[in-house]
Every structure is written in C-alpha cells, then in structure tokens.
Amino acid sequence: xxxxxxxxxxxxxxxxxxxxxxxxxxxxxxxxxxxxxxxxxxxxxxxxxxxxxxxxxxxxxxxxxxxxxxxxxxxxxxxxxxxxxxxxxxxxxxxxxxxxxxxxxxxxxxxxxxxxxxxxxxxxxxxxxxxxxxxxxxxxxxxxxxxxxxxxxxxxxxxxxxxxxxxxxxxxxxxxxxxxxxxxxxxxxxxxxxxxxxxxxxxxxxxxxxxxxxxxxxxxxxxxxxxxxxxxxxxxxxxxxxxxxxxxxxxxxxxxxxxxxxxxxxxxxxxxxxxxxxxxx
Amino acid sequence: xxxxxxxxxxxxxxxxxxxxxxxxxxxxxxxxxxxxxxxxxxxxxxxxxxxxxxxxxxxxxxxxxxxxxxxxxxxxxxxxxxxxxxxxxxxxxxxxxxxxxxxxxxxxxxxxxxxxxxxxxxxxxxxxxxxxxxxxxxxxxxxxxxxxxxxxxxxxxxxxxxxxxxxxxxxxxxxxxxxxxxxxxxxxxxxxxxxxxxxxxxxxxxxxxxxxxxxxxxxxxxxxxxxxxxxxxxxxxxxxxxxxxxxxxxxxxxxxxxxxxxxxxxxxxxxxxxxxxxxxxxxxxxxxxxxxx
Numbered sequence: 001x002x003x004x005x006x007x008x009x010x011x012x013x014x015x016x017x018x019x020x021x022x023x024x025x026x027x028x029x030x031x032x033x034x035x036x037x038x039x040x041x042x043x044x045x046x047x048x049x050x051x052x053x054x055x056x057x058x059x060x061x062x063x064x065x066x067x068x069x070x071x072x073x074x075x076x077x078x079x080x081x082x083x084x085x086x087x088x089x090x091x092x093x094x095x096x097x098x099x100x101x102x103x104x105x106x107x108x109x110x111x112x113x114x115x116x117x118x119x120x121x122x123x124x125x126x127x128x129x130x131x132x133x134x135x136x137x138x139x140x141x142x143x144x145x146x147x148x149x150x151x152x153x154x155x156x157x158x159x160x161x162x163x164x165x166x167x168x169x170x171x172x173x174x175x176x177x178x179x180x181x182x183x184x185x186x187x188x189x190x191x192x193x194x195x196x197x198x199x200x201x202x203x204x205x206x207x208x209x210x211x212x213x214x215x216x217x218x219x220x221x222x223x224x225x226x227x228x229x230x231x232x233x234x235x236x237x238x239x240x241x242x243x244x245x246x247x248x249x250x251x252x253x254x255x256x257x258x259x260x261x262x263x264x265x266x267x268x269x270x271x272x273x274x275x276x277x278x279x280x281x
Numbered sequence: 282x283x284x285x286x287x288x289x290x291x292x293x294x295x296x297x298x299x300x301x302x303x304x305x306x307x308x309x310x311x312x313x314x315x316x317x318x319x320x321x322x323x324x325x326x327x328x329x330x331x332x333x334x335x336x337x338x339x340x341x342x343x344x345x346x347x348x349x350x351x352x353x354x355x356x357x358x359x360x361x362x363x364x365x366x367x368x369x370x371x372x373x374x375x376x377x378x379x380x381x382x383x384x385x386x387x388x389x390x391x392x393x394x395x396x397x398x399x400x401x402x403x404x405x406x407x408x409x410x411x412x413x414x415x416x417x418x419x420x421x422x423x424x425x426x427x428x429x430x431x432x433x434x435x436x437x438x439x440x441x442x443x444x445x446x447x448x449x450x451x452x453x454x455x456x457x458x459x460x461x462x463x464x465x466x467x468x469x470x471x472x473x474x475x476x477x478x479x480x481x482x483x484x485x486x487x488x489x490x491x492x493x494x495x496x497x498x499x500x501x502x503x504x505x506x507x508x509x510x511x512x513x514x515x516x517x518x519x520x521x522x523x524x525x526x527x528x529x530x531x532x533x534x535x536x537x538x539x540x541x542x543x544x545x546x547x548x549x550x551x552x553x554x555x556x557x558x559x560x561x562x563x564x565x566x567x568x569x570x571x572x573x574x
Contacts, residue, residue, distance in 0.1 A: 011379075011479075012379070012380065015376045015379045015380055016380060016383070018372075018376050019373065019376045019377060019380070019387050022369070022372070022373045022376070022391075023387065023390045023391060026390075026391065026394060026447065026450065027390070028409075029402075029405040029406060029408075029409060029447070030405065032405075032408065032409055032416060033405055033408060036408065044414050045413075045414060047413070047414055047415075047416070047419040048416055048419045048420070049414065049416055049419075051416075093300075094300040094301045094304070095301065097297040097298075097300070097301075098297060098298050098300075098301040098302075100297055101293070101294040101295075101297035101298045102294075102298075103284055104284060104287055104288055105287055105288055105289075105290060105293070105294035106287050106289075107291070107294045107295070110294075113298050113302060116302065116305055116306075116310075117301060117302075117305060119309075119310075120305055120309050121561055122554065122557050122558045122561050123309045123310075123313050123554070123557070124508050124557060126508045126509075126511060126530045126533070126553075127316075127508070127530070127533065127550050127553035127554055127557060128309075128312045128313050128315075128316050128550050128554075129533055129534055129537055129538070129546075129550070130316070130319075130533075130537035130538070130543060130546050130547065130550070131311075131312035131313070131315035131316050131319065131547070131550070132308060132312040133538075134312070134315070135307065135308060135311060135312055135315075136308075150304065150308070151304070151308035153304055154301055154304040154305045154308065154309060155301075159301070167284070171284060171286045174284075174286050174287075174288075175286055178286075183288075184288040184290060184293060185293075187288075209395075209396050212398070213396075213397075213398035213399070213400075213401075213512075215398060215399065215400040215511065215512035215515070216511050216512070216515075216534070219515075220538070231398045231400050231401060231512075232400065234400065234401065234404050234516070235400065235404070235515065235516050244413070244414075247408070247414065250404070251408065254401055254404050254405065254408075257398065257401050258396065258397045258398070258401050261396035261397070261398070262393045262396045262397065264396065265392060265393050265395065265396040266389060266392075266393055269388075269389060269392065272392070273392075273455060276452070276455065277459070
C-alpha cells in the first residue's frame, strides 16, 4: 500500500527533475571554485572565466600547499588539524567525566555545578569577544595551540548528551560491578566507556566539524601567519589594495579547507545524522 | 532523573568535574563578568583610568543611530536567512520524501554543505559575485544589470543572506525530511482517496503535522543567523558598504577590536547576552513540550 500516492507517472519524473535542479544550484559554487583552482590567473582576470576545468590542477595545488600567500597551506592544514582534534578530544574527555560525576555520585553542590555547565550555552564566544581575548592574552596564550583550543573545550551539549545516555544505563550494571569489587574508576573504564562508543563517535563527527570551522576565535588569537588556521587564513590571502587576488591559489585553498569536514560528513553520514539529532535533544 | 545506586567517594567527583568547571570559570564566567563590569565604565583615551558611568553606555547605545540601525539590519538579515533556508529546505525535503529510488543519493548530495565553514561559504559566493572577475556578476552585466555589492547596500545584503542560507539548507533539509517521514502514510493516502490534491494535502495535513519541526528549526535558524554568520559577513562585506551588513555580533567585534571602543563593545556584549538567554529559554521550553507529545 505504501507506494500508492503518486509514485509513478509524470509526477515522479518532475519530482526527480526538481531535486536535480535544486542539487545543481547548491553544488554550483563548489564547481566554480573547482574550475577556478585548475586554470591560470589571467584566465580568471579576463572575464568571463572558463566553465570547464583547465589543466593547471597540480600546479595550483602544489603552489598553494607549499607556498600559499602568507604561509604554506600545508602548515595551515596542520594548525587546523591540531585545533580541531584538540577541541574535539578535549570536549569529549572533559564532558564525559563531568557527566559521570554528576550521574554516578552524590555530593554537595552537584546541581550547582550542573547549572554552571548549562549556563555556558548562554555565553557563546561571539558575545564576549573582547574580555575573553583579554583573559587569553593575559595568560600569554596568543599565537599558541593552547590559546586556540583551551577556551573552547567546555561543552554543555556534550555533557548533557553523556548525562542523558548514562541515565538510560540499567542500575543492575553498577550493582553487579560492585559485587565484583569494582570501584568507580574500574566501572567507568571497563563498562561505561565501551558502552558509550557510538555516542562518542557521533559526537566526534559533530565536534570535529565545529572545531575545524572555527573562524572568529583563531582570527583574534593568531596574529602570526605561521599560526593561522586554514579557514581563517583564506581571507588573509586577499591583497589589501587594488591588486588582483591570486584566485587559482585561493580557490585551491578554499577547496582544501572544506575537504576534511565534508569528507567526514559524506563517509560517516550515519554517525553525523545521529550526532546532529542527539545534540539537539 | 536520578540514579538509585551511586558510588560513595568524597574527592573523586570533584576531580572529575574540575577540568570543565575551571575552563568554564576562567574562559566563560570571568569574561562575561568583565563584560558586565566594563559596560558601566568609559575608559579614557590613554587607557590609564576609566570613569564610572552606570548605565551611561546603554543609554548612549539605545539612542545611537548606528546601533539602532545595526539592530534593524540584524532583524532583516535573520528573517531573510531563516525564510530562505527553511523554504528551500522544505521544498527539497517534500520532493525527496516523494521519491523512493535514489532518495539516499539525493540526501548525500544535499547534506554536505553543512560541513562547509561559514567563512568558506562566504569566499565561494564572493568569488561568483566579485564585481571584477565573478562569473555571475559578469553574466548579470552582460544582461544589462550592473552588479556591485561593494557599493550597493541591497546587493551586499542579498549576497550575505544567500551565502548564509546556502550552508544552512542541509541542516533544515535533514530535520524536515525526518519530520515528513514520521507522518503516517495512511493519513495522507486517506486524503488522496478522498480526492484531495497534492497542494491541498500538503497545506491541510502535512504542514500542520510538521509544525513541531518547523518551530524547532525556526529557533535554530534565528540563533544561527544571529551568532554563527560572522564568518560570512567578515569575508564578503566586512560589514559594509558603510554599515549595511553590520549585524550586532559584527558590531561588537568592529567596535571592540577595530574601533577600540571598549565600554560600548562591553555594553553591546551584555545586550547580546540577554538575547542569547532569551533564545535559549525559548528553545528549552519548546523542547520540554516536545517530550510530552
């Protein structure tokens, strides 16, 4: 019965056509960026630019990776990787142990701590830019990986997610663990951590994208070109005056900047969707 | 809500919480407190001393032409981004829900823009509409329309809206598709047997049943447009021309870092804290409602 409503005939072809047009519009900016990354600068500087890829793919990407404009893109990719992995792993580790403390222990001020973590949701970095910058500068953390990572590792979302999950774990497990003489640390490592695998993986995907795509924070914290991350570094590649930008190299860099997070979404789509839905609960 | 069986340990829970609480105190609460404190002062031009002005910074802001203009810009920008990205996503989701063959391929092709950073999305769209070299700008010119978002307010706004909405379509699409697939097919088929057209079925049955998803996405998109589009604006227009695309978050940045007007920037931060607080409360009240469904 399920295929009864207009699943055949002209209607369905129009639906496919509509979807293909929609996807074509959405993919068009990426296609143009790709074309631009395979042609020479004079070809772009004399509009209209070509609509089909040219033969300078290797040349442009090599130029971007090894030379870039202010610093080699390879270095910016490395900086982005360190920042993204640092933020992701940091958030997961400190959140899972906080959630463990809140769910599996009773102690004074337990709920006060819980609400403190909750309140961070209301304090995104975008609204407290200047004072946060001053704190980090005061610690001498400008132009350092610590400065890029540490202020962003608190996570209410991840803490809630793990708390939610721990609350569904049957009490019998902890009773059994106690009978076997396991303490809180053993129980956490041997039982709870393996059970949280899927949640950790889903969260990893979401947080990696979040960390990789940071823009405002690295823009403030890194003043030296060799500490730039790739997402914030693209803007720095544009010349300040009337000079014509090196579009092929900039567009190659743009594609390299989106490659890691896009690959993660496409190849781990199941975990990505799970992470997205869970983190909104 | 609570575990019946727990561990007894005096020190361990505090040790487990310490890293998160320390980061929270040092990098969240302390700066937020600083913002509130600084919002009551005006530093002298040399930064040597500052003068207490109470609510003076706020009074100034609320009568400042540029700040009020930025408020208006933010409202227009957020409305356009939300309507455009949700409208396009709903349209695509309705179509993807109708096809059986190839629907997962369509889904894959539609979800990936979510992974593109707002700043990268900005550069992609800037390239196509660049007045000198952009392909779309060139074709517009060939058709007799002189595109120049560097000088034209409306065009600048249009471009940052499209670039911001483009990236958010994937997110809305995923949630709309899940919402559509959760609607029992039998309800829709019953209406079809009664002779209701597709449009009629959509507006009288599907759309009302989708309203929890729509409301949820409305809040998420407003939050996105308010706070996460900094990268798009910084890469495409840097708030210009003049201040045509300076949304509130951009103004905190440009007044604080470029203009070095710390008292005003701090007061703006405090106002934004209220906005985020309000939106968070709305979001959570709604989620409570969803649980009772």
